[in-house]
Amino acid sequence: MEKTRIISFSNQSPSDLKLLKQFVDFHWSHYQNDPQYIPLLDYEYLGSKLLGMVGYFEPRNFFFEHGESQQFLAMQGDRIVGRCNAMIDKNYNSHWKEKLGFFGNFECIQDDSVAKALFAAAEGWVRSKGMTAIRGPQSFPMNEATPGFLIEGFQSRPVIYYHYNKPYYQDLAKAAGYQVKKNVLSWEISVQQNSIQENLDRLSKKIIERYDVKLETWGERPLKVRKKEMFEIYNDAWNDNFGFVPFTEKEFNKILDDMQLVMNKKLFVFVYVKGEPAAFFGGVPNIFENMVPKPGSKRNELIRAVKMILKNSKIKGFRIGYLGVKKKFRHMGLDGVMLWKQSQVSKALGFEYSDMGWVLEDNKPTVRLIERCGALPSKKYAIFEKSLI
Numbered sequence: 001m002e003k004t005r006i007i008s009f010s011n012q013s014p015s016d017l018k019l020l021k022q023f024v025d026f027h028w029s030h031y032q033n034d035p036q037y038i039p040l041l042d043y044e045y046l047g048s049k050l051l052g053m054v055g056y057f058e059p060r061n062f063f064f065e066h067g068e069s070q071q072f073l074a075m076q077g078d079r080i081v082g083r084c085n086a087m088i089d090k091n092y093n094s095h096w097k098e099k100l101g102f103f104g105n106f107e108c109i110q111d112d113s114v115a116k117a118l119f120a121a122a123e124g125w126v127r128s129k130g131m132t133a134i135r136g137p138q139s140f141p142m143n144e145a146t147p148g149f150l151i152e153g154f155q156s157r158p159v160i161y162y163h164y165n166k167p168y169y170q171d172l173a174k175a176a177g178y179q180v181k182k183n184v185l186s187w188e189i190s191v192q193q194n195s196i197q198e199n200l201d202r203l204s205k206k207i208i209e210r211y212d213v214k215l216e217t218w219g220e221r222p223l224k225v226r227k228k229e230m231f232e233i234y235n236d237a238w239n240d241n242f243g244f245v246p247f248t249e250k251e252f253n254k255i256l257d258d259m260q261l262v263m264n265k266k267l268f269v270f271v272y273v274k275g276e277p278a279a280f281f282g283g284v285p286n287i288f289e290n291m292v293p294k295p296g297s298k299r300n301e302l303i304r305a306v307k308m309i310l311k312n313s314k315i316k317g318f319r320i321g322y323l324g325v326k327k328k329f330r331h332m333g334l335d336g337v338m339l340w341k342q343s344q345v346s347k348a349l350g351f352e353y354s355d356m357g358w359v360l361e362d363n364k365p366t367v368r369l370i371e372r373c374g375a376l377p378s379k380k381y382a383i384f385e386k387s388l389i
Contacts, residue, residue, distance in 0.1 A: 002076040003076070004074050004075065004081065004117045005076075006072050006117055007019065007073040007075060008070060008125070009071050010069075012059060020057050020071065023045075024042055026073075026083050026107055027039055027107050028299065030109075036158060038158045041053075041308075042301045043301060044056060054254070057069075061140075062250050062251045065250075066090045067089040067091070068087065069140070070125045071084075072085065072121040074108065074117055074118050083105065084105055084106040084107070084108075084118045084119075084122055086102065086104075086122035087101065087104065089142060091246065091248075092142065099133070100131060100134070101125075101127075101129065101388075102126075102136050102137075102138040103119065103122040103135075103136035103137060104138045104139040110168050119176040119178075119386075127388050132387070133385060134385070135181060135383065135385040142245050144161070146184070146358055147184070148182075148382050148384075149165055149382055149384065150163070150379060151183075151380055151382045153377070156379050157188065157317075157353075157378070159317075159319050160285075160288050160319050160321070161321055162186070162319075162357070174384075177386050179384065179386070180383070180384060181384060181385040182242055182243075182361070183381065184380070185359050186358060186380075187355070187356045187370050187371075187375035187378055188375065189356060189373060189374060190353055191351045191353055192347060196343040196373045200336050200339065201340065204341070207332065207334070207336070207337050213271060214271070214272040214275075215338075216270045216272070217269060217270070218263075218265035218266070218268040218282075226256075231252045231253075233277060233280055233325075234322075237279075237327070243383070262309065263285070264349070266349060267342065267345065267346065267349075268280065268283070268322070269281045269282070271329075278329040280323070280338075281320070281323050281335070281338035282321060282322030283319065283346065284318060284322070285318045286318055286319055289314075289317070291304055291308055316351065316353065317353040318351055319354070320356050320357070321358075323335070323338075339369070339373070356373075
């Protein structure tokens with residue numbers, strides 16, 4: 001067996017950019033015969049001035065104002081056999097009072113020795129920065145990218161913000177000494193044939209009357225106001241949740257600006273209690289429906305990007321990807337009210353299915369609410385961690 005060597009590089013120089021392109025190219029060959037894998041646009045990694053997209057790895061990415069990363073390619077001869085990166089987020093460690101590093105963008109052939117070499121490279125780099133543990137997989141921006149390896153639901157529908165990976169990845173992680181830290185769940189529900197309305201109709205109306213609740217959709221207030229409301233609600237609502245890092249305002253606004261290209265504003269519900277912004281609940285069309293590479297055709301990312309934007313109105317499903325309820329308004333049933341309202345809107349818009357996901361397995365109240373609505377399990381992710389001391 002040919003010996004594995006690791007190439008380590010950053011994102012600062014022209015030679016780094018050449019290696020980053022190889023880093024991105026690897027997943028195209030690695031998954032070329034797998035219909036479940038929908039690759040992100042190359043521009044999302046490397047950026048595009050034409051489309052106004054800032055790539056994850058570009059030095060101008062806001063992440064690098066408080067974080068750093070190092071990339072690794074596993075080579076056997078001239079052949080790439082794996083990749084991953086390691087990163088440290090100073091804001092995360094300050095918020096949680098930890099010394100935790102992360103690994104992400106992990107892809108590897110089915111070979112324990114290659115995987116161990118990649119993990120060892122990531123571990124060595126974060127250890128050299130004073131970290132005492134490493135967790136992953138986790139990509140940046142941390143609050144937007146779904147963490148973990150997919151461990152169940154490999155035949156489920158590809159959905160925006162969820163990554164797909166080879167079924168053996170969890171075994172590679174365990175063989176390298178990693179243990180499961182948390183499991184994360186998602187479900188799918190039929191929009192046109194579900195019991196949300198029946199289950200929540202009477203209760204939602206009582207809550208609205210009791211607490212003087214007002215519901216709005218995105219377009220009823222200016223973008224500047226929406227950004228401010230969402231930023232305040234999100235950071236308050238998620239502050240104590242596992243793995244959360246408080247957004248900087250620049251990061252949050254950049255995400256919302258990018259989302260304007262693909263969002264359906266009617267899928268966002270905002271809640272006010274006695275006139276005060278209390279919660280929001282947002283769905284994003286599943287643009288993965290329009291991003292499937294055409295088999296046998298030349299790779300053309302510009303065509304995929306144009307299809308993603310122009311065919312938005314033909315998308316059949318959406319993912320509930322944004323949710324926040326301020327702490328002072330919890331235990332009032334506002335999450336059920338928002339689910340009830342969005343169900344009405346999505347049905348009227350003609351959507352066929354909805355993904356309800358990224359719920360921690362131990363979040364029992366939310367799990368019970370989703371299951372009562374008749375949703376069926378679709379995906380399960382495991383977040384892995386390893387001590388470095």
